[in-house]
Amino acid sequence: MRSKPALSRLIPFLAVAAILPVACGGGDGGAGGGTTWELQIERTAQDGGTLVRNIAGATWPSPARLVEELSIGVMEGAEEYMLARPSGVAATNDEVFVLDRQDHIVRVYGFDGTHHRSFGQQGEGPGEMNNPFSLFITSDKRVLVSNGFGASKITVFTLDGEPTGDWNLGERPAFRFFETPAGLFANKWVIPDDPEDFDPNSRPEAYQRIGPEGYEREPVMIPDTGAEIATIDIDLGGRTFPMPVPGAPQPVTWTLAPTGELIWGWAGEYSFNIRTADGSTTAVERYWEPVALKAEEADYERRLMVSQLRRNLPDFAWDGAEMPATRPAYNGFLTDRAGRIWVVRDGAGVRADECIDPDTWTPEDGVNPWQEPCWRPQQIIDVFRLDGTYLGEVQADERINIAFIGEDYVLSIAEDDIGTPLVRLHRLHVPQSVS
DSSP states (O other): OOOOOOGGGTSOBSSOOEEEEEOOOOOSSSOOOOSTTOEEEEEEEETTEEEEEEEEOOSSSSOEEEEEEEEEOOSSSOGGGOOSOEEEEEEOSSEEEEEETTTTEEEEEETTSOEEEEEOOBSSSTTOBSSEEEEEEOTTSEEEEEEOTTTOEEEEEETTSOEEEEEEOTTOOOOOEEEETTEEEEEEEOOOSSGGGOOGGGOOEEEEEEETTEEEEEEEEOOOOOOOOOEEEEEETTEEEEEEOTTOOOSOEEEEOTTSOEEEEOTTSSEEEEEOTTSOEEEEEEOOOOOBOOHHHHHHHHHHHHHHHHTTOTTOOOOOOOOOSBOOSOSEEEEOTTSEEEEEEEEEEEEOSSOOOTTTOOGGGSSOTTTSOSEEEEEEEEEEETTSOEEEEEEOSSOOOEEEEOSSEEEEEEEOTTOOEEEEEEEEEOOOOOO
16 A cells, blocks of 8 residues: 655645744634644645645634534334434424434424424335435425435425425435535446446545436546555455455545535545635645554454455455554544534544454344444544634544534434434534634
């Protein structure tokens, strides 16, 4: 596996950098801190854009916090509060929409947790759902439900739950939606017709405009980061199929901001790019300490993958590829309504008190090792402005599976200690500025 050159070496400098101390600022609540968090930032003009290096410190005087305010879901009780398998969450200014993948229904709640209505049903006809996966609410108040493989369509509803039509997508279902000033988009993998042409190091990803006629115009390709990743070879009927090693950085991580910026990067280093609609690019770097992957945890992840593959390939054997020594710099990008980028990262792994060993697990056990893994990494969330300025860290009492970000809150999908599916609302408390 070769390493990717740092962004600061990719584009020649056109101006001399200046290191600027930025006073702690921003925020909408919480207690202030001292001056130890003063951000040291370096901005350098480059051909076609800017390099932003966040050298030390943060803009916020102390970490922001996510505090749980609401939990929706019960193990027993009224049917409208019993969630079977929530897979998509979105919100308007006053309501939370939850897609239940197993029950093929959308349930709507107030921000106080009160059930307002439910709509949708299973089927392949107009206005019906089959294997629904994700949910999105457009700026003109349409509810889009993506139906997965086998259906490959988007079922469209009003906010009140009235079906207004289906958008057929052909062979490529959409799993992520984005809305920008340029229109409504969905992610798309450009999959080769011949599996032998598949290359995990250059897995082509794109986003494409969608509408009532399905996919429209040509897909917009995500730039190739030029990174190579470690793989293992899998024999599928005489054909060798390379699969990424667990824990290795993906070839590219990306998202689209509501204001139209494309954010993408390779997580082998803490750097990413922000490209605006006019084509200018900001390359962002941040200081970081790579998180070591413990040997015991790496061995567990390897055994977990072997166990999963042997369910369909009983003779599969690990081909000797090495597990990574450190975790990727980040796992994903999210954006919020306040114009911020959330960089979600994994911290150190924590051994679970009780778990399912992948070497001894059988389907008869019921719970599988993917539901109760032996190791769970801690979560780190860093937040940036769209100009590349590092704001600070967001902390929570536990790992949060973020499904939707509002301006000052987060919706997550979770389970409690007895396995009750839940949707939770966490309020974001950002520290006040300190002059």
